[in-house]
Amino acid sequence: AVMRNRAEVDATLQTAKLNPAELLPAVHCLSFGPQAGGGECCLLQLEPGLCAELEAGRSLVIRGEKDEHAVLCSKDKTYDMKIADTSNMLLFVPGCKTPEELNAGLVSCNIIHSQIAGFSNNYWELRRCRPKLKKLRKLLMEDPYEGPDSRKDQTSTFSKYTTEDLLSLIQASEEEILHQLQVIDACKIEGFWRILDFDYEMKLLNHVTQLIDSESWPLSKVPLCACLEELGSLEPREMIEHILLSYGRKHVDDGEVFFEMREDKICRAIAQMLLQNAVKFNLSEFEEVWQQSVPEGMTTRLDQLQGLALVDKSSRPETIFLLKVEDLPEDNQERFNSLFSIREKWTEMDITPYIQDLCAEKQTVGTLLTKYARSSMLNGVKVYNSRRPYS
């Protein structure tokens, strides 16, 4: 392409009847670069904070398999991506100066040949979303760890996942993934992230609680070293430490490591162990057995079972059954459909533990209920049911 010269520019100005005296001396002659029509460039509109992250040299990653809607992940946040169309044409021009830059005298010549790198009539919009973490649990549950004695591991053909594997498969930021691994008490065994098989987990917990009992240690101060010594012959030391980390709070006292056992979490796990053996239980019978099953010094309370079990107050006698929030769908509408198929009418108190995790940034349970449910009064109590005419 022939580059325009100053004389041609001035001639054009004259034809256009523009007064050069009213213009800044420098002109940009815009032409289309060699790659301009190729469509290899696209525009991504940045949410607050992302621009600064990029300028700081940090990466953004687009994640998603072909059947998933792509998400964009920064180091610690996840965003849905959506195409936005404009009726205008957007040209991206490298090296194009603004009037401020020209006035600052940064440009010495008065012709700037700028090549348009690309153009588009759409761009990607971002919207912060909940990280899609249900898949993480699903992947790790393909092959739960049953202990070193399990022959399953040697013959297992199931995939095992490293951190890198998870980063490429899960639509969430790295920090969100690592945080969730901690929340679900996953542990790294031989470089792979594993979730413990529940029965094995209870077996480990039981070793520890029995030892606490026989040694008469205070529940708030369980010594790590002694546990490893006493139980090291029964189970791998890493597993003993892992169960203490999962069910206790670590603190160091005088150079020695102790754990403050978490009463709520232990009671909850034991409840799960009891409840998983039947469809439902007589509530008062369950409460009695449950209290007897937990370590000496711990007190069971029904509120420890939020998101794990549901009490049916309408049946005579009252019953309780296992309902784990992590088994329910991740999508908002599907979650509500599922809940309403289990029970037609819910009080806010009962449903909250089962929808709390759906709340996006600055969203409340109330907003969700307004959107996905219809309220009515039942015996003087406000209840929520499905918006659909048929359940």
Next chain:
Amino acid sequence: SGDAGALAQWVLVELQGEVEPRQSGDLAGSLLGDLHYTREGVPVLIVGHHILYGKVVQLEKPFAVLVKQGGAPQPSPAGPHGHYTVTALIKTKLLFKTRPKPIITHVPKKV
């Protein structure tokens, strides 16, 4: 992913309508027009026989320019897949929204 070095700053030029080459054949290499600024900082774009007046806008939400590694991206409704690199940031746009003023001329001045 982002670059370790400083990211280039580009400018967005927003025009109404579509861009078509004057000659048949594709756009690559062809001229668009001359971009001037008045002394008050108003951008003036001369495209063919039109004058467009615009304004400089600082973008509330800057853009990142993504270049797909390994060829053009397939437009998929589910989203862009594959590996992308951030080539540049765009914080400023030149918005040309006013209707183009035609340049009335009898004889193009030859130099």
